[in-house]
Structure formats: structure tokens, C-alpha cells
Amino acid sequence: MSINVIQLIQSALTDSVVGQLAGRFGLPPDATQKVLSTIAPALVAGLMQKGATLDGARSLYTTILSSAVNDHIAEQLPNLLGSTSGVSQLEIGGRQLLERVFDRRVDLLSDEVARQTGAPVHATHAMTGIAGAILLGVLKRYFLNGQGNAGQLPTLLGHQLPSIAPHLSDRLLAALGLSGLGAFSGVILSQLKAVSAHIDHPTPAVKPVPEALANVQVPAGAVVREERRSHTWLWWLLAALAAVLAFLFLRGCHREESTSDAAGRSAAGAAVSAQPASAPAPASVVVAPASDVAASTPAASAPAGASAVPQPAAAPAPTKDSQLSVVVSASGKPTVTATVGSEAEKSQLIDELAKRLGEYNFVPNITVDAATKPADWLAHLDGLLPLMSLPGAEVKVDGTHVELSGTAADPKFGWLDKLKSLFGASYQIGSFDVAHAVADATANFRNAVKGLLAQDGSCAAADVVKVLNLQVINFASASARVPASAVADLDQSAQVLNACVRNGKTARLEVAGYSDNVGGEQTNQQLSKQRAEAVRAYLVKTGVPADSLTAQGYGEARPVASNDTASGRFANRRIEFIAQQ
Incomplete structure (x- = not known):
């Protein structure tokens, strides 16, 4: 399984594609090609470092084969780069994937590429995301076509060292959190080889104790059986002890109440005898307002020894509109952000998405806010779900207002009319147009x-x-x-x-x-x-x-x-x- 990943990336970055990128970022084509030629080897080095541990290799393989990676990106690049929204989706999606793989932001790498090539930082940041999307996309396509497995990934990455080493530098590797070029080149191949060998030929797992003991042969007669003894007497003893303890506890409580009542009566009698019958009420006695007296009536009528239980205040009526926004990546994976008023609505939303899209085929970001009104749009979720698979689509529902943008607003897909029919006259449906x-x-x-x-x-x-x-x-x-x-x-x-x-x-x-x-x-x-x-x-x-x-x-x-x-x-x-x- 030997391929040159850099050549696969270059085959996707045709002259016309490079020209499109150059026009997007206001750079000459040769300067754009220089930026991409600097970024790609550094990204491959980052993947090699990720694949140099067992957990890292498995995580990287999972990410490459995830739905967030577009294995058709090489063919779709010209169309994606033909619109501003397509470029944004490529950049954002690629950067998110790279940051998931590297467990760190890639801004330092973009900054270093800008320093080395002289290109504007905003251009190198954007092209880093785009190059990352292409790199993972061509790897996914290769694995899907070749039926490769996780154990082959470290080996494949190790084969890339000769083609990327001439383009690496200590500063580029440092921007990815790696050691210098000499140290990296000296150890990375042995680490990748060890990981690949372990995945292909894992260490046999230790048998569980019961399974191991099952193979132990015990001579006949070695076990002396003990006659089972009845433990009925023990249960009767425990029941008797429980009864005695309950009796003592109740008797103690009764005595405590009697003592408390007697003390109360004694104190009341002392107070009455100390106050002459004809004496006026002391000046410090304050008469409670009528409202306080009325409020105290339930407590006064409660049984002796019982405390008044305060009634919970009525929850305020919700005042905020529920919200839903969907942004679909270039590979067709939606990020669903919503604010709903209850856990039940949140569960309903996530369950419906998982049932129709697949549990791992969307990114949920659902918030529950008790001050939010019921999400009436949940009743129309079935009609919205096909839109959530349209690459580049954006839709936002705010109360009864629905706004389409990105590819969802493209008239050729007809989503404006579809949603007007779906939601009815009570909703205001519109699309956003920059012009x-x-x-x-x-x-x-x-x-x-x-x-x-x-x-x-x-x-x-x-x-x-x-x-x-x-x-x-x-x-x-x-x-x-x-x-x-x-x-x-x-x-x-x-x-x-x-x-x-x-x-x-x-x-x-x-x-x-x-x-x-x-x-x-x-x-x-x-x-x-x-x-x-x-x-x-x-x-x-x-x-x-x-x-x-x-x-x-x-x-x-x-x-x-x-x-x-x-x-x-x-x-x-x-x-x-x-x-x-």
C-alpha cells in the first residue's frame, strides 16, 4: 500500500483550481501555489505524528472515514470554489477537521506559512483549511477504493517522509507542536511501524478469570460438600431486633413530645400570671396587618406539630421565541443549533434527527431555556430534514420567521416555495440575497x-x-x-x-x-x-x-x-x- 499523498493533493489542485484560489484571495497563481506547497507537507507531518500512537492512529482513521470528510472533494473543487459560500464552507470545514485531528488550533501554522511565503495571513489561514479538507478527502477516497484498514494507515503515512522532508523546517514543525526536523525524522518511522504492527497483530487479551478456571481439572473427591444449614432462625432474630428498636424509638418520640407540650403550657401559665388582669398591652406589641393575619390562617388551622408547607410560586409565562438554525457543511453534515423550552422538546429533536440522519451524521448544539415558548416548528421537522442534507444550505427559524441562505436560497432547489407550503400562512418565509x-x-x-x-x-x-x-x-x-x-x-x-x-x-x-x-x-x-x-x-x-x-x-x-x-x-x-x- 504505497502512494504519494502530496501527488494526490497536487492532482486535485489543477492549474484552473489554483487560478480560482488566486482570484479569491487576490494573489498571483505562483504565490498561491507556493502557499499550498508549504502547507500540504506540514499537514502530512502532523498526520504522521497523530498516527504515531495507537489511540491516535485509530482516532485519525475514524476521522478520515467520518461523514464530515468529503471523499469527492477533488472532483467538486471547481464548483465549490465558484461561490463565496463554497469557499467559506471549505475553509471552515477543513479547519475544524484539522483542529479535531491535531487537538489544537492551526493558526500558528498559518501564521508561519505567511511568514515564510510572504502571503497575507488571511489568505494562508483560509488555504490551510482548504488544504486540510483536500488532504483528508483524498485519503478517504483512497481507503474506500482500496478497502484499507486502520492498521495500514501508519504504514501509508510513514511512506510519505521522503516526499515531505525537503519542504519541512523546524519552525513549521514547531507551529504544529512537534520537535525539530532532525528529531522528528529520526523517530517517526519507528513509531509508525510499531503502531502498525500492533494494530495488525494485537497482543492477545488476557482471558477472564472464569474462562481460565474453566480449563483447570479438579480431581474427583477433592471437594468436600458441606451440608446446607437452615438460616431461618437468623431471620427471626433480625425481625425481633427490628421490632424492639422501633418500639424504643416511638416511645422516645412520645416522651419528647409530652415534655415539650408540658413546657409550653408551663411557660404560657407563667406569662399569664405575670401580667395583671387590668394592665394594658405593652407598647412593644405590634398588631399584624390584616393581610398577615389572613396569611397565617392556614398555619393556625394546621394540626398540632405540623409545619406549614409553602406553596410554590407559579412559573412565569415563557417570553422568548424558540430558535433553530442549521448550517450544512460541504460534505452534507449539518450542525443543528436550537433553543427550546423543555428537555422533552430537546429529546424529541435529537431523536428525530438521529432516526432520519443517523446518530453520528449531525452535530447537535441544543439548549434548554425554561423561558422559551413551545417550539411549534418541531411539528414540521420531517419537511425540514431533506434540507439538512443539502451541502452549503443554511436555514434559521426564529419563532415564526424562517430565513434561507446559502444553497438553500438558490431558486433552482425550490426550497422557498416548499417551506411556504410546509409551514403555512402563519410563518414568514424569506431568503437572503446580498445584492x-x-x-x-x-x-x-x-x-x-x-x-x-x-x-x-x-x-x-x-x-x-x-x-x-x-x-x-x-x-x-x-x-x-x-x-x-x-x-x-x-x-x-x-x-x-x-x-x-x-x-x-x-x-x-x-x-x-x-x-x-x-x-x-x-x-x-x-x-x-x-x-x-x-x-x-x-x-x-x-x-x-x-x-x-x-x-x-x-x-x-x-x-x-x-x-x-x-x-x-x-x-x-x-x-x-x-x-x-
Whole structure:
């Protein structure tokens, strides 16, 4: 079983695929190829280290053959890279798989690849996830075609050392938490060989004691039988002791109650005799309000010695809408996130998913919140389940609002009409479209900015930022270049700020960049700052005083919507103007 994994990856990364990636990340094709050629050997080294232990090899084999790995990825790459959602799914899915395999984030590796190749960090982070998805996909295809087993995996990985060693470095291996290249190369083959031998020829398990003893021959007559004796007398003795103890316990309780009652009567009599019959009530005696007296009535009427049992307060009526969001990976595995009001609803949801999709073919993230209203959408779960197997599909149910995005919003699949028929008129069904969202935002901004550009327009910072934040600057994926669609709106923003400067009312603003949660945290923070700086630079170029604007990137922090859907991620990827003192 000898293959070259690097060659399998290269066969999937054809010139046209590399060209698609280069266009996505704004890099020349040769620079893109250099990044991929650096990442792939490092990832194979990481798999070798994982397979160098018995548990690691078994876990790695299970992951490779899991439904989360797409064994058709080589053929599907051109189509997947043809859309932004496809690229995002590849990147996210690949990074999640790698982090599951390596038990650590892969950001350090992406950062080191960026340092070695000179490519932007956001591009190396994305391509690390994509390369990971391809690597595991081609391995899965090979095992499925060759009917390989877990014992062959360490051997296969060991055969890769000659092809990857020339491309490795101490820093790349350190980014994966491995030892230096010399130490790694010196021991990894022997470790893989030992693991493979153990899986193929495991040590015989020790027989359980009963099974071992079953083979022991005992000479006849060696066992002396003992006549069974009756133990009936012992049971009678225990019963008598229990009766005596019960009698003594009850008698003690009776005496304790009698003593307590006598003490109470004695104390009451002493109090009465100490108070003259004609004496007024002491000033310290407080008369209870009528409500307190009424409240005490049940306790007063309770039997002697019994304590009043407080009645539990009625639970507040649920006020929150139940929610369901589904994000389907490129391989067709859904992540199901939901908030429901009871454990029964949670069990019903998980049981239905397991029955229809398979116990290990979905990722559940179900929360129970008692303040949540009943999940009426559970009654329509059967109709939603086929959608949960559509690669790239996204759907969110919030109360009676349903939003489709990703491939679920593609008209050719017809899911919008299907769900309208399924849920009925009581639900509002819609799909998200970036072009329409940008057009709506642009119209709102241009209507509002007219007031600021009028002769009596306000220059108060609060009024200015309220209007400027209506505009949408829809950057291309992984790009920090101001898009042409935003130029006209930014020109109007500059007019507003320059007019305020001429009136002696300079508005001092921070241009803040934010991102969604797709990609690495550090990458998102850097990209959001680059975008904020690009917007600031454009405004300064059009005449806005440089000292009146600052730029900062906040990455995934402070989301204004859920990242579970395309519309939420679209809202979170934003430039926000913030008034400064």
C-alpha cells in the first residue's frame, strides 16, 4: 500500500483550481501555489505524528472515514470554489477537521506559512483549511477504493517522509507542536511501524478469570460438600431486633413530645400570671396587618406539630421565541443549533434527527431555556430534514420567521416555495440575497444623508454617525480594497464631514472594522483593521482632515447579529463610525 499523498493533493489542485484560489484571495497563481506547497507537507507531518500512537492512529482513521470528510472533494473543487459560500464552507470545514485531528488550533501554522511565503495571513489561514479538507478527502477516497484498514494507515503515512522532508523546517514543525526536523525524522518511522504492527497483530487479551478456571481439572473427591444449614432462625432474630428498636424509638418520640407540650403550657401559665388582669398591652406589641393575619390562617388551622408547607410560586409565562438554525457543511453534515423550552422538546429533536440522519451524521448544539415558548416548528421537522442534507444550505427559524441562505436560497432547489407550503400562512418565509441587502441599505443611506447635506444639516457627532452607519461597504471575501459599489456613498460621507469642517464643527470619528466568525480569530482581527484603514485612507484622500479620523479593527468582537446565517454574517461584517471626544 504505497502512494504519494502530496501527488494526490497536487492532482486535485489543477492549474484552473489554483487560478480560482488566486482570484479569491487576490494573489498571483505562483504565490498561491507556493502557499499550498508549504502547507500540504506540514499537514502530512502532523498526520504522521497523530498516527504515531495507537489511540491516535485509530482516532485519525475514524476521522478520515467520518461523514464530515468529503471523499469527492477533488472532483467538486471547481464548483465549490465558484461561490463565496463554497469557499467559506471549505475553509471552515477543513479547519475544524484539522483542529479535531491535531487537538489544537492551526493558526500558528498559518501564521508561519505567511511568514515564510510572504502571503497575507488571511489568505494562508483560509488555504490551510482548504488544504486540510483536500488532504483528508483524498485519503478517504483512497481507503474506500482500496478497502484499507486502520492498521495500514501508519504504514501509508510513514511512506510519505521522503516526499515531505525537503519542504519541512523546524519552525513549521514547531507551529504544529512537534520537535525539530532532525528529531522528528529520526523517530517517526519507528513509531509508525510499531503502531502498525500492533494494530495488525494485537497482543492477545488476557482471558477472564472464569474462562481460565474453566480449563483447570479438579480431581474427583477433592471437594468436600458441606451440608446446607437452615438460616431461618437468623431471620427471626433480625425481625425481633427490628421490632424492639422501633418500639424504643416511638416511645422516645412520645416522651419528647409530652415534655415539650408540658413546657409550653408551663411557660404560657407563667406569662399569664405575670401580667395583671387590668394592665394594658405593652407598647412593644405590634398588631399584624390584616393581610398577615389572613396569611397565617392556614398555619393556625394546621394540626398540632405540623409545619406549614409553602406553596410554590407559579412559573412565569415563557417570553422568548424558540430558535433553530442549521448550517450544512460541504460534505452534507449539518450542525443543528436550537433553543427550546423543555428537555422533552430537546429529546424529541435529537431523536428525530438521529432516526432520519443517523446518530453520528449531525452535530447537535441544543439548549434548554425554561423561558422559551413551545417550539411549534418541531411539528414540521420531517419537511425540514431533506434540507439538512443539502451541502452549503443554511436555514434559521426564529419563532415564526424562517430565513434561507446559502444553497438553500438558490431558486433552482425550490426550497422557498416548499417551506411556504410546509409551514403555512402563519410563518414568514424569506431568503437572503446580498445584492438586495446592499441595494436596500444604499437607498436608506442616500435618503438620510440628504438631511446632513442640506444647508441647515446637523454636525452633531451623534447625528453624523447615525447616518454614516446606514451605508454598507461590502468588501469582497478576504479583501481590504474599497469596493466600487461603495465609492459613491463614501464620497457623500466625505462631503458631510468636509462641510462640518468648513463650519468649524469638525466631527472626530473612529472608523471601526468588524468581521463575522468565519476564519481564524487573529486573521479576522487583522482583516477588519485593514478594511477600517482602507476606508479612513479613502476619506482622507477626498479631503477629510487626517487628524479627525482614526481606524481600528475589532474582528469578531461585538456581533450585532447571529453568525449562524448569511444575513447575520453580512450584518457583522461591517464598518462602523464611532463618535470620539
